Amino acid sequence: MSVARPRYLWRTYAPRGEAFHFARAVKSAASPTPVHGHRGFAEICWVEAGTGWHWLNGARQPLRPGDVLCIRPDDVHGLEAAPDGTLTIVNVAFPVATLAHLRSRYFPRETRWFWSKARRPAPRRLDPAALARLGQAARELAPAPREAAPLERCLLNLCFELAQGDEGGRMPAALPDWLAAACERIRQPEHFRAGVSRFFALAGRSPEHVARTMRRHLRTTPSDYLNRVRLEHAALQLQITHAPVTQIAFECGYENLSHFFHRFRRRFRLSPGAYRRARRQDIV
Numbered sequence: 001m002s003v004a005r006p007r008y009l010w011r012t013y014a015p016r017g018e019a020f021h022f023a024r025a026v027k028s029a030a031s032p033t034p035v036h037g038h039r040g041f042a043e044i045c046w047v048e049a050g051t052g053w054h055w056l057n058g059a060r061q062p063l064r065p066g067d068v069l070c071i072r073p074d075d076v077h078g079l080e081a082a083p084d085g086t087l088t089i090v091n092v093a094f095p096v097a098t099l100a101h102l103r104s105r106y107f108p109r110e111t112r113w114f115w116s117k118a119r120r121p122a123p124r125r126l127d128p129a130a131l132a133r134l135g136q137a138a139r140e141l142a143p144a145p146r147e148a149a150p151l152e153r154c155l156l157n158l159c160f161e162l163a164q165g166d167e168g169g170r171m172p173a174a175l176p177d178w179l180a181a182a183c184e185r186i187r188q189p190e191h192f193r194a195g196v197s198r199f200f201a202l203a204g205r206s207p208e209h210v211a212r213t214m215r216r217h218l219r220t221t222p223s224d225y226l227n228r229v230r231l232e233h234a235a236l237q238l239q240i241t242h243a244p245v246t247q248i249a250f251e252c253g254y255e256n257l258s259h260f261f262h263r264f265r266r267r268f269r270l271s272p273g274a275y276r277r278a279r280r281q282d283i284v
Contacts, residue, residue: 005076010040010095018146021093024138027052027081035078042099042114043071044158045091046126046134052087053080056120063087065177066131067123068162070113073099090138094151102155113162128177129184130161175217178203179210183218183225192229193253196222230254231267238276245272 013021027033027050035055046068054061054069055078063079071077073096081087099114107115113124126134137154144150182203185191191198199222203210210222218225230252237248246257249272254260264272 005035005037007037007039008041010038010093013041013093014095014146019094019098019148020141020146020151021091022138022142023091023093024048024142025089025091027079027087027089028085029081029083032081033079035076037076038071038073040073041093041095042073043069043091043093044114044155045069045071045089046131048088048090048131048135050085050087051082052085053082054078054123055080059120061120061123063123064125066126066128068126068134068158069123070116070121072114072116090134092141092151092154094155098148098151098155102152102159106156107159113159124162125175126161127180127184133161134158176213178205179213179217182210186226187229187233189233189251192226192233193251195253196226199226227263228267231264234260234264234272235268235275235279238272239279245276248272 025033047063047065049065051065052063054063054067057076069077079087079089103110103115111117112121137157141150141154182199185202186199191202200207200210205213207222214220214222214225220228234248234252237243237251238245241248243251249257249260252260254263261271264270264275268275270278
């Protein structure tokens, strides 16, 4: 026999027609969010700190900092902190009409996030830098008028963060935090110019340990990851600046120009000059 679950009503959280509901809660094992359904609204929430579990449609998923949950209107879910700690959650709820608007306006063919057909979509984990940006978004949304504009700004930024992770090489959920942080920090020019030794320093682990962990979780090597970061930065500079190709190569840490040209062509299937011509068209 199925267990009847309470259903939370949107009008409870928006009695005066508010466009969204915002909350930041600290959960303990003694104060879980009961398993419940929704009527008339969806939610997006993320874990700021702590560990615990997300009960979703009859199964339990582990939660860690950086996990993002897109709760669909028909989901039945609840939150629970680990027995020996707390779970800090930021939650934004909004009516189904907003979800329909986002779908028709921005995401007509999207099959992830709120539009996944999976019974229990896994939490989407963001790296520490993206989590910090979400924290800033929360600080801006919390005092904002409960109107559509600040809500849609926040939701679009959240979806952008999710999409960036997917398109830019999503980090596996099991990736150690120290490695995720090093992978994010090495994207800063002052770090990737210094070479692979800086990557090991940012990781705070031995080169051998970093290499083994990257092979296991990312199926790449520290050198290959660094080169990918450098080439992505070079491609961006080619697209948005008029800097000479040689200057861009040197600023990305390549002292051998032929080596840069070879790697760039292998990565993007175009020479740097052809890439710039294909991607850049000034209108001013």
